[in-house]
Amino acid sequence: MKLKFWGVRGSINSPLSPEKYREKIEKVLSFSYGEDISDKKKISDLIDSLPAHLSTTYGGNTSCVTVSDDSTLLILDAGSGMRNLGNELISGKFFNSGISEYNIFLSHLHLDHINGLPFFSPVHFPTVRLNFYSHYKDFEKMLELQQDFNFFPVSLKSRPSTKKFNVLKEDEVISIGNFTVSSKKLNHPNGSYAFSVESSGKKVVYATDAEYTAGTVLEAFFPFFGKADILIFDTQYDFNELAGRFSFGHSTAEIGVDAAVNSEVKKLLLFHHNHESDDEKICLMYDSAKKYMNYKYPSASVEIIIANEGMEFDL
Template sequence: MKIRFWGVRGSIATPISAAQIQSKIVAVVAAISARDIESENARQSFIANLPEYIYGTIGGNTACLEIKNESGDRIILDAGTGIRACGKQYVHEKNAVYHLLFSHFHWDHIQGLPFFDPAYKPGTTLNIYSDYPNMRRFLREQMQPPYFPVKMEALTKNIVWHDIKDNVPFKIGSTEVMTKSMFHPGGSHAYLFMENGKRFIYATDVELQQRDFQRTEENAAFFENTDVLVLDSQYTIEETAQKEGWGHSAFCYAIDFAVFWNIRHLYLFHHEPMYDDKKIHTILKSAQWYSDYVCGGKVIVHLAMEGREIDL
């Protein structure tokens, strides 16, 4: 499986601001010396050694991941604003097949679908999967006046709706998939993908509960010994106390969860829209320190960032 992040923000799209760009420039100017600009090699070395939060950006699009499996299927997880850029890479393809899986239908996870260019091609086949029986109505309603000028009827006629069920496996090509209900206002579903002995879980919009740490047969079959987990880690511990019941988790709870279920790689996801790149990278450092403290770094903590890829 090859996994790529197209959107990693939570709640609402968050474009980088002029003030944030200016702060990056100020940080570069403060760090540079005459030796850093005396040659092309020196300049390249200086740039390469800048902190990641200065040199790049987390990205501002809402949730969207893409999986390409061994059999060549294109699996898209959620249709946040990140799906627009995902679709641009396929604008010249004809008769393509996509598999679109929804965790839930809050606006930040569906609002990009009307901007997914391949969906308007007559030859496209769009397989849509969800545990929500009203998924057809939810997606159609956001493409109705006055919310959007183009109705869903303008999309490809080759839409196949798949009503899936919790803990009932199904196949997409070479990949076996299962879904599991998690706590979030209105509900949300995590997805487990299994291929060639590798396990990948996508669990966005999750407020971890005590039941998620219970060693039941169902929990163990879904979570245990997973290679890579992408998990909602929107809040700090202080914010979880203030926002209990809002449906999101703190990074330290995410690490505790990964330790409990013997998960090797954890990607912090669904980043708080109020946080800039520097703040999110500071959270990463805190998370890495916490992992070292509680498990000797056995859980390797990463940031979900637009454009980042995982080869599993």
């Protein structure tokens, strides 16, 4: 089972601004004072030695994650990261180029989870078959509405690919190829659904856009998250932001730690980064989550990782 991240941001696209880019260059250059950067290798070593918020940038595209093996591709959400995925599928750089049937699971229909679909190039090909899955019974109509002529020049229906829209029932478990996919409703404005994908004894849980309040006690999700190799968790806010944005439907990295440790998860992936958080802030939230875990669960061995575009895992 392979897992790959194509979009990791929440709410809206958040490209690095020219001002932030310049600020980053200035900080990086200050690290190079007195260093030998006379060849490519030395420059590369210097970059590797930088703090994470300077050696990388945490995406700009919204939610899109793939889980695949040699014969089956599952696409979890159709945020703007889906555009790059589509281009790599067409060029044969990603996934088995002999297979053109793709399975798209939508956690919910907020724009940041569907805005990549109009730019997903495989829809132009008559040989491509797209199987959509969602719990929202009118979701085909909603996706068409996104591409209504008032909002977008080309309708989804008019694209030559074959499209099948499957409405999922609550707690329905489905099998596609070697994968078993189950789902669980999350607390989010107009709802959102977590997906658990299992194959050959490995398990990935994708649980984005969720708030865990008194009405949706975190413990209720432990069996669903239970013993996942990877838990992808909505960590949009820090605690101060969460306190001011009650009922916005998002969570924190510390709540992710509580969920991961108590569900005996191996890796916790911080995901759905706030569009208002810069790279430095995301790294501070990661540090805070690590400190929280070390203090509250000193013997815990969960690996905490900041999800980023292009990040891949082989399970």
